[in-house]
Amino acid sequence: MDALTTPPRKRDAAATRARILEAAQRAFSETGYSHTGIREIAGMAGTSSTLLLRYFGSKAGLFEAALTAAMPIDAVFAQPRETIGRSLAEALLDPANAVRPPLMIALAAGDPEAATIAAKVFESQTVAPVAKWLGGADGRARSLEMAMLATGLVSYLRQLPLRPPSPDEREHIVAWFAGAIQAIVDQTER
Amino acid sequence: MDALTTPPRKRDAAATRARILEAAQRAFSETGYSHTGIREIAGMAGTSSTLLLRYFGSKAGLFEAALTAAMPIDAVFAQPRETIGRSLAEALLDPANAVRPPLMIALAAGDPEAATIAAKVFESQTVAPVAKWLGGADGRARSLEMAMLATGLVSYLRQLPLRPPSPDEREHIVAWFAGAIQAIVDQTER
DNA sequence: AGGACAAGTTATCGATCGATAACTTTTTCG
DNA sequence: CGAAAAAGTTATCGATCGATAACTTGTCCT
Known part of the structure; x- marks a missing residue:
């Protein structure tokens, strides 16, 4: 009588874990930390919240894992240094990049627990590497300035959900952002 | 037998309402929208959550009221235009200013309901006035850029809760922020 | 083959949340 | 004064949340 029901999928812990992680990245970056339930994430991944908790310990643990796995900044900073402002802007605004660290930061800021996790991960995975990439004694300050902009x-x-900027306004903003980033990168020691 | 108990305070709807509003501003800007309960706010104001709801309708209504009442940007933009960057930085970072629109925005971004309210109020109370203050066809774009920076x-x-910047780094950042704001303000039509 | 362990499900707990109803006390005003 | 309206309190509902326990089913290894 279950000829019409979908057969249960093959058991594969690694694949299930990966599906949960991907669903968590998407859900957290769409609805924020507090407003996203583990049942919702588990449902998107096709499993139950119980299994999610067994793999990641807690909702906070899952958030940290999702955040850590969503830090592909190397690709951006491998681009030419002369046009890094534009490259960063495009990477940040590409709709295909569902999860980006600054977005997660913005989404986590309203929840103390999530903010603590996000700050820790962001510090080690983004602020510090970018500071090193920039170089100089004021590397960390400039890295933080770039993070603020981003x-x-x-x-x-x-x-x-602001009133959306017109295409002209949007391009004005993106150009300004790229220029501001570029100015920080090109800045030499005072 | 109630000689030792505090006598109940005089009944004054306006004063109670004001206490609730102030408590809401403080609580929301410390712990964010989702993570702050109406019981907690009511407790800070010395009343009950029931009364809070009667005055403001719902938690969202209270948030909107708290946000609307916390928009003292006029004082900042009455300062000399030539040094508005510094003035804005000082106003934003003054610990005495517990509630500032950009802070509320940051705290609300993670919650869809709060973000909708915050965006609406911020658009009309801050982005639009600053755009007018700036003037020019690209006023709104430049106003948004200032809002992003703030x-x-x-x-x-x-x-x-990042690793706190050193005093030198902090001053580096504040000076950069003031300069960036000033550049947007001083910018002329391209 | 068969058992041991991993993978996955079901049921449920306890706490917390926003919101509502029903009630009591104080103030106000004719 | 006294009654009506306003101000405030107590009790509780229904939903949702993260988390845990107990159980079943599939997979893999000797």
Whole structure:
């Protein structure tokens, strides 16, 4: 009588874990940390919340894992240094990149627990590497400035339901962002 | 037998309403929208959640009221235009200013309901007035750029539990922020 | 083949949340 | 004064959340 029901999928812990992680990245970056339930994520991954918790310990653990796995900044900073502003802007605003660290930061800021996790991961995975990439004694300050810009950009152009900027306004903003990033990168020691 | 118990305070709807509003501003800007309960706010105001709901209809209504009442940008933009960058930075980072629009924005971004309210209020109370203050056809784009910078600044220097920047780094960041704001303000039509 | 362990499901707990109803106390005003 | 309206309290509902326990089913290894 179960000829019409979907047969249960092959058991594969690694694949299930990966599906949960991917679903978590998508869900967290769409609805934020507090507003996303583990049942919802598990449902998107085709499993149950119980299994999710066994793999990741807790909702906070899952968030940390999702955040850590979503840090593909190397590709951006491998681009030519002379046009890194544009490259970063495009990477941040590409709709295909569902999960980006600054977006996660913006989404986590409202929840103390999530903010602590996000800050820790972001510090080690993004702020510190970029500071090293920049070089100089003021590397960390400039890295933080870039992070502020990036978080602001994704917050306003991807997250907040503001009245959408016109194409001209959007291009104005993106050009300004790229220029501001480039200025920080090109800056030499004072 | 109630000689030792505090006598109940005089009944004053306006004063109670004001206490609730102030408590809401403080609580929301410390723990965010989702993570702050109406019982907690009511407790800070010395009343009950029932009364809070009667005055503000719902938690979302209270948030909107708290946000609308926390928009003292006029004072900042009444300062001399030539040094508005510094003035804005100081206003945003002054610990006495517990509630600032960009901070509320940062805290609300993670919750869809709160983000919708915050975006609507911020658009009309801050983005639009600043756009008019700036003037020019690209006023709104430049206003949004300033909002991005401000949100990034308060997020990283007031909200996120990052490893705190050193005094030198902090001053580096503040000076950069003030310069970036000033550049947007001084910018003329291209 | 068969058992041991991993993978996955079902049921449920306890806490918390926003919201509502019903009630009591105080103030106000004719 | 006294009654009506406003101000405030107590009790509780229904839903949702993260988390745990107990159980069943599939897979793999000797």
